[in-house]
Amino acid sequence: MTAATASPGADPLLKLRSEFPVLEQSVYMVSHSLGAMPRAAEAAMAEFGTLWRERSITAWEPWLAEVDLAAARLGRIFGAPAGSVIMLPNVSTVMAVLASCLDYSGKRNRVVYSEMEFPSVSYVWQAEARRGADVVVVPAQDGGRRADAAALCAAIDERTMIVPLSQVMFRYSYIPDVAAIVRRAHEVGALVVLDMYQSVGVLPVDVTALGVDFACGGSVKWLCGGPGAGYLYVRPDHLTEFAPRVTGWFGHHHPFAFSMPAQEYAANMWRYLGGTPVIAAMYQARAGAEIVGALPAAAIRAKSLRQTQRVIDRVEREGFTLNSPRDEVHRGGTVVFDFAGADKVAAALNQAKFYCDHRPGAGIRMSPHFYTSDGECDSFMDEVVRLRDSGAGASAAGAGSYGGSAP
Numbered sequence: 131m132t133a134a135t136a137s138p139g140a141d142p143l144l145k146l147r148s149e150f151p152v153l154e155q156s157v158y159m160v161s162h163s164l165g166a167m168p169r170a171a172e173a174a175m176a177e178f179g180t181l182w183r184e185r186s187i188t189a190w191e192p193w194l195a196e197v198d199l200a201a202a203r204l205g206r207i208f209g210a211p212a213g214s215v216i217m218l219p220n221v222s223t224v225m226a227v228l229a230s231c232l233d234y235s236g237k238r239n240r241v242v243y244s245e246m247e248f249p250s251v252s253y254v255w256q257a258e259a260r261r262g263a264d265v266v267v268v269p270a271q272d273g274g275r276r277a278d279a280a281a282l283c284a285a286i287d288e289r290t291m292i293v294p295l296s297q298v299m300f301r302y303s304y305i306p307d308v309a310a311i312v313r314r315a316h317e318v319g320a321l322v323v324l325d326m327y328q329s330v331g332v333l334p335v336d337v338t339a340l341g342v343d344f345a346c347g348g349s350v351k352w353l354c355g356g357p358g359a360g361y362l363y364v365r366p367d368h369l370t371e372f373a374p375r376v377t378g379w380f381g382h383h384h385p386f387a388f389s390m391p392a393q394e395y396a397a398n399m400w401r402y403l404g405g406t407p408v409i410a411a412m413y414q415a416r417a418g419a420e421i422v423g424a425l426p427a428a429a430i431r432a433k434s435l436r437q438t439q440r441v442i443d444r445v446e447r448e449g450f451t452l453n454s455p456r457d458e459v460h461r462g463g464t465v466v467f468d469f470a471g472a473d474k475v476a477a478a479l480n481q482a483k484f485y486c487d488h489r490p491g492a493g494i495r496m497s498p499h500f501y502t503s504d505g506e507c508d509s510f511m512d513e514v515v516r517l518r519d520s521g522a523g524a525s526a527a528g529a530g531s532y533g534g535s536a537p
């Protein structure tokens with residue numbers, strides 16, 4: 131592997147490369163799965179440890195403050211008003227908490243979503259059938275690569291309670307027409323929960339302008355954090371409307387009163403928190419959110435479109451099958467392409483520190499991010515071609531590498 135040289139030149143975003151040590155040792159194209167670790171994340175984790183070691187129980191004061199700080203830091207990135215975001219460990223937990231707010235005993239008992247949603251999200255909503263939900267999965271179009279707003283809108287009617295919807299659909303990095311789907315849902319009185327895991331950090335996002343009822347995501351991937359720092363946004367006018375059954379003592383308006391037996395919900399976002407928050411996760415996610423939050427989202431998007439186009443052009447020149455959208459309106463931050471033996475080539479790429487991943491039926495998924503140079507886009511594709519031509523795609527070795535199976 132030869133690390134591509136990257137000079138800031140005309141691209142000011144490249145100045146941030148020095149904040150990410152891994153970029154010096156690899157060609158990093160896997161930010162849709164796990165963003166590059168910021169240098170400052172280690173210091174923040176050490177801060178958490180020092181508080182624990184030196185301050186014992188009194189560490190809870192800064193630790194609990196960090197929960198609100200983490201939520202506010204993220205909320206600013208996606209246009210959430212102050213006090214409308216809470217931290218939860220992951221999107222699956224967020225969905226379970228939201229699902230536990232709903233009652234399916236009336237005529238409005240449908241959950242409607244596309245088959246392109248992230249599987250974990252589907253598992254949570256499928257389980258709601260046991261509580262009386264009528265769960266409708268809308269088939270995707272174009273061999274599963276596209277979720278037309280028209281098909282989703284047609285499935286949403288007065289029986290629909292909630293629509294879980296990804297702003298960028300993970301497998302093929304497809305952007306559906308969120309505005310049209312939200313409009314239809316609201317027209318018939320349904321709620322929308324927007325999964326922004328694959329959008330925040332790489333696209334400009336404004337939950338207030340979108341008008342969604344709920345939104346969620348996590349810090350891993352485009353926000354360059356580690357696992358455990360997911361988040362939930364609740365539109366301010368809904369805040370006290372819901373009382374999640376999935377709850378815990380930090381959801382109480384006065385947790386340290388230890389009152390019994392029934393929950394008395396907090397009147398702020400902590401009512402959705404449940405049990406003891408994953409404090410260490412807030413610390414490790416801080417640096418990535420600060421770095422991304424300080425950058426203009428429009429500049430990140432413009433660069434992403436330019437570099438994904440560069441890769442798409444090469445994919446087409448090489449005769450690979452492009453599975454992610456070509457057009458800019460529907461194109462997320464990831465280029466997905468396939469060819470015979472792509473799984474083994476992906477494993478070989480990861481061995482050589484050209485980080486990417488592979489999904490069966492989709493192919494190699496690779497993503498430039500704000501810290502990526504054009505030269506790295508080219509050297510990544512050169513390596514794909516070299517490995518394919520060297521027969522790596524035909525070798526038995528490498529299938530099932532961690533790079534090929536991580537989220």
Ligand SMILES: Cc1ncc(COP(=O)(O)O)c(C=O)c1O
Pocket residue numbers: 219220221222223248250251296298299300325326327328348360537
């Ligand atoms: C769109 C989307 N939603 C959710 C997740 C992850 O869900 P969780 O936070 O529950 O692990 C991912 C990827 O890991 C994703 O791409």
